[in-house]
Amino acid sequence: MGSPKEDITLIDEKGRRLDGRLPNELRPIKIMAGVLNRADGSAYVEWGNNKILAAVYGPREVHPRHLQNPQKAIVQCRYNMAAFSVQDRKRPGPDRRSIEISKILSEALESVVLVERFPRTTIDVYLEVLQADAGTRCAALTAASVALADAGIPMKDLIPACAVGKVGGRVVLDLFKEEDNYGEADLPIAIIPRTKELVLLQMDGHLTVEEFKEGLKMAYEACEKIYELQKQALLEKYTKRKDDLLDKETVEKFLERTEIPSEKTELEGGEGGGEEEIEAEEIVEEEEEVPEGEEVEEVPETELLEIGEEFMEE
Amino acid sequence: MFYNVISELTRQYVYKLAESGKRRDGRVLDQFRDITVQTGVIGTAEGSARVRLGKTEIVVGIKMQPGEPYPDSPDQGVMTTNLELIPMASPYIEPGPPGAEAIEMARVIDRGIRESGTIPLSDLVITPGEKVWVLFIDIHVLDYDGNLFDAGTIGVIKALENTVVPAKDYEVGEENFPLKIRNIPISTTFVKLGKVIAVDPTAEEESVATSRLTITTDLNGDLRAMQKGIGGGFTLEEVETCIEKSIRFGKQLRSLLWEKPEDVVTPEEG
Amino acid sequence: MIEVVIDMESEGESISTHLKGEIVIPGQLIAEGRYRVGRWVYREGDKYYAYKLGLKDIRSVKGKPTVNVIPLAGKYDPMVGDLVIGVVVDMGPTTWLFDINGPNPAPLHITETPWKVDFGATGRYFKVADAAVLRVLYKDDTSHVQVTLKGPGLKKLHGGVITEIAPSKIPRVIGKNGSMIAMMKRLSRCQIIVGQNGRIWISGEVEQVKLVEEALRYIENHSHLSGLTAKVAELLDGDASDAVRAREEGDAPPRRGRRENVKFERRKE
Numbered sequence: 001m002g003s004p005k006e007d008i009t010l011i012d013e014k015g016r017r018l019d020g021r022l023p024n025e026l027r028p029i030k031i032m033a034g035v036l037n038r039a040d041g042s043a044y045v046e047w048g049n050n051k052i053l054a055a056v057y058g059p060r061e062v063h064p065r066h067l068q069n070p071q072k073a074i075v076q077c078r079y080n081m082a083a084f085s086v087q088d089r090k091r092p093g094p095d096r097r098s099i100e101i102s103k104i105l106s107e108a109l110e111s112v113v114l115v116e117r118f119p120r121t122t123i124d125v126y127l128e129v130l131q132a133d134a135g136t137r138c139a140a141l142t143a144a145s146v147a148l149a150d151a152g153i154p155m156k157d158l159i160p161a162c163a164v165g166k167v168g169g170r171v172v173l174d175l176f177k178e179e180d181n182y183g184e185a186d187l188p189i190a191i192i193p194r195t196k197e198l199v200l201l202q203m204d205g206h207l208t209v210e211e212f213k214e215g216l217k218m219a220y221e222a223c224e225k226i227y228e229l230q231k232q233a234l235l236e237k238y239t240k241r242k243d244d245l246l247d248k249e250t251v252e253k254f255l256e257r258t259e260i261p262s263e264k265t266e267l268e269g270g271e272g273g274g275e276e277e278i279e280a281e282e283i284v285e286e287e288e289e290v291p292e293g294e295e296v297e298e299v300p301e302t303e304l305l306e307i308g309e310e311f312m313e314e
Numbered sequence: 315m316f317y318n319v320i321s322e323l324t325r326q327y328v329y330k331l332a333e334s335g336k337r338r339d340g341r342v343l344d345q346f347r348d349i350t351v352q353t354g355v356i357g358t359a360e361g362s363a364r365v366r367l368g369k370t371e372i373v374v375g376i377k378m379q380p381g382e383p384y385p386d387s388p389d390q391g392v393m394t395t396n397l398e399l400i401p402m403a404s405p406y407i408e409p410g411p412p413g414a415e416a417i418e419m420a421r422v423i424d425r426g427i428r429e430s431g432t433i434p435l436s437d438l439v440i441t442p443g444e445k446v447w448v449l450f451i452d453i454h455v456l457d458y459d460g461n462l463f464d465a466g467t468i469g470v471i472k473a474l475e476n477t478v479v480p481a482k483d484y485e486v487g488e489e490n491f492p493l494k495i496r497n498i499p500i501s502t503t504f505v506k507l508g509k510v511i512a513v514d515p516t517a518e519e520e521s522v523a524t525s526r527l528t529i530t531t532d533l534n535g536d537l538r539a540m541q542k543g544i545g546g547g548f549t550l551e552e553v554e555t556c557i558e559k560s561i562r563f564g565k566q567l568r569s570l571l572w573e574k575p576e577d578v579v580t581p582e583e584g
Numbered sequence: 585m586i587e588v589v590i591d592m593e594s595e596g597e598s599i600s601t602h603l604k605g606e607i608v609i610p611g612q613l614i615a616e617g618r619y620r621v622g623r624w625v626y627r628e629g630d631k632y633y634a635y636k637l638g639l640k641d642i643r644s645v646k647g648k649p650t651v652n653v654i655p656l657a658g659k660y661d662p663m664v665g666d667l668v669i670g671v672v673v674d675m676g677p678t679t680w681l682f683d684i685n686g687p688n689p690a691p692l693h694i695t696e697t698p699w700k701v702d703f704g705a706t707g708r709y710f711k712v713a714d715a716a717v718l719r720v721l722y723k724d725d726t727s728h729v730q731v732t733l734k735g736p737g738l739k740k741l742h743g744g745v746i747t748e749i750a751p752s753k754i755p756r757v758i759g760k761n762g763s764m765i766a767m768m769k770r771l772s773r774c775q776i777i778v779g780q781n782g783r784i785w786i787s788g789e790v791e792q793v794k795l796v797e798e799a800l801r802y803i804e805n806h807s808h809l810s811g812l813t814a815k816v817a818e819l820l821d822g823d824a825s826d827a828v829r830a831r832e833e834g835d836a837p838p839r840r841g842r843r844e845n846v847k848f849e850r851r852k853e
Contacts, residue, residue: 036457037369038404040659049357053456055402059659059687063408070726078409080400083452084359084375092398092452093411112611114635119726121687126402130373130454131356149610152658154624154635157611194611194633234609234637238656247807251641251654253755257663257780260622260650319683321671322713327745330790338797 010179011168017179023172026162026222027135031143031233033150039126041151043233045143048176049133051085054143056151058123067122072115074122077106079140081129101137108141108161108190108200114154123153134180135163138188141200146230150237159199160226161190164215166207171215173222187212189219193227196220318406318521325522329508337519339368343512344559351468351571353476361477361493365469368516369459374451374469376477376493380440380484381448391438391446395424396453397466403458404517418543420453423466423501425539426530427451430499433474434582437494440486447479460516463528463541467501468571475578494580498572499538500564501530504556506546513559520544527553529560533568533575608634608653615642615651622652660751660781662686662729666720667738669746669779670731672712677704682718685748685781688727692718696732715741717777717785737777744775744787747797749804751782756807757800764803764813771820772796795820 011017021027027048036042039055062068079101083092094102105127113123125147127140138161145158165175166185175183185205191198207215328338335342347368356362361376383390397420401407412420427433438447451473453466474495481487505515505523515523525546530539537557542548548556568575608614614625615632619642624635634640638655662668662684670682670690679691694701701709710716717738718731732738749757757778758765769776774788774796786796799819806812 061688082454084377089377089450131358149637155610231609238607250755319671319673321715324745
C-alpha cells in the first residue's frame with residue numbers, strides 16, 4: 001500500500017481522477033454467466049481493466065478425506081493470478097497474498113451458501129485473474145457469487161463486493177492500479193444485499209473514522225448497483241438461451257420426485273430431506289389466509305395436470 | 315473424484331464406433347474440431363491469444379523483460395514455456411504445481427517452437443554477453459476437453475505473432491517493435507482407439523486411448539518435434555501414416571488460421 | 585371446465601409448455617404473507633426468499649398455498665427410490681463403491697444383491713469400471729447414500745454405452761407416462777435405460793445407438809420446443825415420423841385423456 005506520493009496528481013480540484021472518473025464513479029463492469037463447459041457453474045467479469053474468470057465444482061467429494069466435515073459442506077475458494085496478468089510477470093503458483101485472499105473469500109461465501117444441506121462434501125470455487133488492475137478480490141468475489149448460482153448451489157443471497165480508498169486526501173470509490181499504488185488507503189468490502197451485513201471487510205492505510213464511514217456508505221451504494229449487474233447476468237443467460245427453460249413435464253416430475261421440507265426445517269429455512277408431513281401440525285391459525293396482491297395459482301392437487309390457457313403455447 | 319472413471323462398456327463402444335470410422339461427437343477419424351482464435355486479449359501481456367478447439371479453451375500470454383544471458387550462451391536470449399493445468403479446467407485436476415503431464419505438454423509445445431526456429435534466440439539479444447530478452451510463454455488452460463498439444467501450439471504461435479517487444483518501455487531501445495516470427499510449426503496429435511487411429515482427441519478419447527502420438531511439422535513440411543505418450547505402441551507403418559497426415563493437416567490448419575502463412579513469416583537474415 | 589387435451593395412449597405425444605413463470609435468483613423475495621415453505625425457499629417473518637436460481641412456483645398442495653423454486657441448474661441430487669446408472673470406482677470385502685454422478689460415491693453392500701456373495705469375493709461379481717442399474721436405497725443427513733441391486737430391472741450392465749445429459753432434462757426424455765422413451769426404444773430397436781442421475785444406457789446396433797445418442801442430444805438442447813416428439817422420431821427413423829406429425833398437425837382428431845387416469849404416482853421405471 002501507498003508508496004510516498006510522487007509528482008502525480010491523482011485527483012484534481014474538481015475531483016477528476018487520473019482516469020477521468022469522479023470520486024463516486026465505478027469503472028465499467030460487464031458480467032457473463034455460464035461461460036465454461038466443464039465446470040458446474042462459471043462466470044466471467046470485466047471490471048475496468050480487470051479480467052477475471054470464476055468456476056465452481058460441487059458439491060463433490062472432499063480430497064483429502066480428513067478435511068471432510070460430517071455436518072456441512074466446506075467451501076474452498078482458490079484465488080490465483082495468471083503469470084501474464086500483471087505488468088511484471090508473476091511466478092505461477094500461490095503466494096502469500098493469494099493464500100490470504102483465498103481464505104477471506106472462502107469465508108465470505110460460506111456465510112451465504114447453504115452448507116448444511118451437503119455434509120461431507122466440498123464446494124470448490126476457482127478464481128483466475130487473467131488481467132489485473134486493482135480491485136481483483138472484489139471482482140473475483142462478485143464473479144464467484146454468479147458462478148455459484150449458475151452451478152445451482154443454494155445460497156441465501158448473492159454477494160456483491162467493492163472497494164473504496166483514499167486518494168489525494170479524498171475518499172474515492174473503486175481504485176484502479178495507480179490509485180492503489182500511490183493512494184493512502186484501501187478498503188474492500190462485500191455485503192449481503194438484503195440484510196446489509198458485511199461478509200468481507202479489510203482495510204489498510206490511513207483513514208479517520210469519518211473517512212471510514214464516508215467510504216463505507218459509498219461502497220454500500222456501489223454494491224447495490226453491482227448486485228443488479230449480477231442479477232442481470234444470471235437472468236440474461238436463462239432468458240436468452242431458451243433451451244434451459246423448463247417445460248411442464250420437468251416441473252411436474254421435479255415436484256413429484258422431491259419433497260417439501262419437513263416442518264422442522266421450515267423454521268431453519270431450507271430444503272430438507274424429511275418425510276412429507278402432510279398431516280403434521282403447522283403453525284396455522286384458524287383460517288387459511290390467502291394473502292392479497294400475490295398471485296396464488298390455486299391448483300388443487302388432483303387437478304395438477306389441468307393446464308389453463310395461460311400455460312399453453314402451441 | 316480426481317480420477318476419471320469411464321465405464322468399460324463405454325470404452326468398448328468408443329473403440330467399436332471408431333472401427334466404423336466414426337466418433338461420439340459426430341466426427342470422422344481424420345477430422346479436427348472447430349477452431350476459433352482471438353489475439354490481443356490480455357492487455358498486461360506483450361502478446362496474447364485465446365484459442366478454442368472444440369470445447370477446449372486456453373489463453374496464452376507472452377511476457378518479455380530484459381535479463382542476463384546464460385553464461386554458456388552469451389549471444390542468445392532466453393525463452394521458456396510453462397503450461398498451467400488449473401483446476402477449473404476439469405473435475406479431475408488437483409490444485410498444485412504442474413505435474414508430469416502439464417510439464418510434458420509444455421516441453422513438447424516448446425520443442426516445436428524452438429526447434430523450428432520460430433523465434434531464434436539470437437533475435438532476442440539486446441547487448442551481446444550482457445543483456446538479452448527473457449521471453450516467457452505462459453499457457454493457461456481454462457476448459458479442458460482434450461488435445462492441449464495442438465491447441466497450445468496454435469495459441470503460442472498466434473500470441474507470438476501479435477507480440478510487441480517492449481524495448482522502449484524498458485529503456486533498451488527507441489521504440490517498441492513487433493516480434494518477428496520465422497516459422498509456423500503446427501502440431502497434430504493422434505490417439506489409438508482400439509486398433510484405429512483418430513486425430514484431435516477429446517478428453518474422453520484421451521482417457522480411453524491406448525496410445526498417443528504428437529507430430530510437429532513446419533512450413534516446409536519438415537519434422538520438428540515428435541512425442542509418443544500414454545503407454546501402448548504404434549507400428550512403423552502407423553507412424554509413417556501419421557507423419558503424412560500431419561503434414562497435410564499442418565498445411566490445412568495454416569491456411570485456415572492465416573490467409574497467407576508465408577507472409578506472416580520473416581525469413582532469417584543473413 | 586377445462587378440457588384436458590393430453591394424448592395419453594399414443595406414442596410420445598406430450599404437450600410442451602414453455603413456462604412463463606418468473607425466473608428468480610438466490611436471495612430474491614418471491615412472496616409475502618402466509619405460505620408453506622416449499623422446495624428451495626426460506627422464510628424470514630412473512631417474507632419468502634429463493635435459495636436457488638430457478639422458476640418461481642406457487643401452488644396449493646392439499647389446500648395449503650406453497651411457495652417453491654424449481655431449479656434451472658444443478659447437479660444430480662440423489663433421492664431415495666431413484667433409479668440410477670452407476671460405475672464401480674472401488675471395492676472392499678463387503679461393498680463395491682459406485683459413482684452415481686452425485687456429490688459422493690455410493691456403496692453397494694453384498695447383501696443388497698440378488699447373489700450370495702461371500703466375504704472378500706466381491707471381485708468375482710464386479711470389477712472397477714463395470715456399470716450397473718441400481719436404485720437409491722438410503723440417504724441420511726450426512727450425505728451418506730447407499731444403493732441396492734435388488735429389485736425388478738436392476739442388474740449389471742454389459743455392452744452398450746452410457747450417455748450423460750443434464751439431470752433436469754430426464755423427465756423430457758422419459759416423456760408423459762414414458763411415451764417418449766417408449767417411442768425411442770421402438771424406433772431404434774435399442775434397449776434404453778434412463779437413470780434419474782442424468783445417465784442413460786443404450787444398447788443395440790452401433791449405428792442405431794449412435795442415432796439414439798443424437799436424439800438425446802437434440803432433446804437436451806430443445807426440450808422446451810413443441811413438435812419435439814416428431815423431430816426425435818424423424819431422427820430415429822424417417823418413416824414413423826409421418827404418422828406422428830400427421831396427428832400433431834391435426835389430420836387426426838386428438839384423443840381425449842380420461843381424467844380418472846390422470847393421477848400422480850411415483851413413476852417406477
